[in-house]
Amino acid sequence: MGVKIEMFRMMLYLSFPVTMFWISNQAEYFEEYIVKRKVSHFPCRKELENFKERMRVRREQQILKKMSEN
Template sequence: MGVKIEVFRMMLYLSFPVAMFWVSNQAEYFEEYIVKRKREIFPPGEEVQRKELESFKERMRVRKEQRILKSISGEPEN
């Protein structure tokens, strides 16, 4: 009787994490919960926010390029 219980417990211990991994990696689950939640938090199509982000990226890129050029030319940074 003891061996049968140990085999059952081992099967339970091994099958539970495998089953949870399998369930959580289903495409339907991912689409339903993860993607919908992301779209709630970051709604697509907000043109103003997208333009602000793009302008911020451009300013940071220009600032980085200026710093690199100053370091190459030997000018001290402010």
């Protein structure tokens, strides 16, 4: 009886991670949960890009101002 229980436990230990890996790598799962969640967490991508652009322009102006002072 001991060998059968050990084989069952080993099969369970090996099949669970493999099954979870297989399920999580399905394209439908990825599209449904990961992509939609990313879109819902970062809806204002244009605002972020505009902010980055403003900060870049501001940094360039500061550098130019420092260069003109010297």
